[in-house]
Every structure is written in C-alpha cells, then in structure tokens.
Amino acid sequence: MLDSNEDILKAAEDWKSAGRGVALATVVETWGSAPRPAGSNLVINDDGTFLGSVSGGCVEGAVVTEALDVIESGEPKLLEFGVADETAWKVGLSCGGTIRVFVEKVG
Numbered sequence: 001m002l003d004s005n006e007d008i009l010k011a012a013e014d015w016k017s018a019g020r021g022v023a024l025a026t027v028v029e030t031w032g033s034a035p036r037p038a039g040s041n042l043v044i045n046d047d048g049t050f051l052g053s054v055s056g057g058c059v060e061g062a063v064v065t066e067a068l069d070v071i072e073s074g075e076p077k078l079l080e081f082g083v084a085d086e087t088a089w090k091v092g093l094s095c096g097g098t099i100r101v102f103v104e105k106v107g
Contacts, residue, residue: 032097
C-alpha cells in the first residue's frame, strides 16, 4: 500500500524543519492508461530519499533526478512521461498513457 498524502506532506514538513532541501512532485494531468491519478504525490529530499508515488514505480527515478535539480535551482519543472500504445504492448501493458508531473521546491 502506498503512503497517504498526509504521510507524504508530513515527511516534507519534517525534512524541511530539519534543514533539508525538499521538492514535491504532483501528478497534474493524465491521458490513457496511467498508474496513479492526478493529485498523487512524491516528496523528495536533497539526499534523494523519497516517499510516495507518481507512477507506481515506472518513472520515479527520473522524477527524483529532476527534483534534485529543482531543489538546487529553485525553478519548478513540468515533466511529461508517456508510452505509445505500440510500445505498451511490447512491455506487457494493455495500452499506453501519458502523465504530467509538476515538481516544485518546498519553501
């Protein structure tokens, strides 16, 4: 079971209070088959520790990498990840999909 949004936001607050750099990633839009709905969150601190999920594990690594850049620069990013229907079949999924993830530094 994935952590609740309350747990994720509490972790962000705790890390920020401890002096860590923190970013919050939020699924803002989905099309087609998406493993996590809009509103799903992933919180990341400046050592790469994270809690939550924006994709059920498919793109978390890429989101964490981008989040570390956001923590350092302070500039938010809108990320887009997708799988074409043809590619999805090859990896055992019934259909493709796209998600957009907004990553922002927690101030």
